[in-house]
Amino acid sequence: AQSVTQPDIHITVSEGASLELRCNYSYGATPYLFWYVQSPGQGLQLLLKYFSGDTLVQGIKGFEAEFKRSQSSFNLRKPSVHWSDAAEYFCAVVVMEYGNKLVFGAGTILRVKS
């Protein structure tokens, strides 16, 4: 079945350390890819998106993500994490061939320790 997988439910990193959150999808067609963040008590905010072109995309708040077709992955990275980055991060996919709806992964909760 088509799906979006975020294999890490929780990740804890030290402030100032680098971060990588994993996302894999299992759709055969090329998807449109997104990362959203949900801070405590806040709504979902788009961090970045990939539609086509350069496979390394830059987003807000210093985040970037790289699309790797061969690995069906779209991992989110940040070189130096700030305490304010503690939140839940969701990878999401739209596949036009499968009805265009936006499908989310289960999310990864990021904790930042000082």
Add this chain to the structure above:
Amino acid sequence: GAGVSQSPSNKVTEKGKDVELRCDPISGHTALYWYRQSLGQGLEFLIYFQGNSAPDKSGLPSDRFSAERTGGSVSTLTIQRTQQEDSAVYLCASSLVEGIGTEAFFGQGTRLTVV
């Protein structure tokens, strides 16, 4: 409006009662989504309206759940005979262009508690 608006922000209802949740999308947005987020869970897709096409209802968990979108704008999600497992945050999102995967903007959600 400036953003996606959902009402009410909180709803407490007794088991067995019907509830209606409202979503006002951003003006001009043709696509509208409903999701459910339970405690500790991800976003569960419920239903998707895309322009004048028939809605994708594949995520509705039971026939107690239904949704309408009137005039291509406001949407109402109705849950009949609510059960305790329906307790969750219900999120609505809208996007500008049909099915091309442009950014979806989310409302703040309606927190539903069934007691």
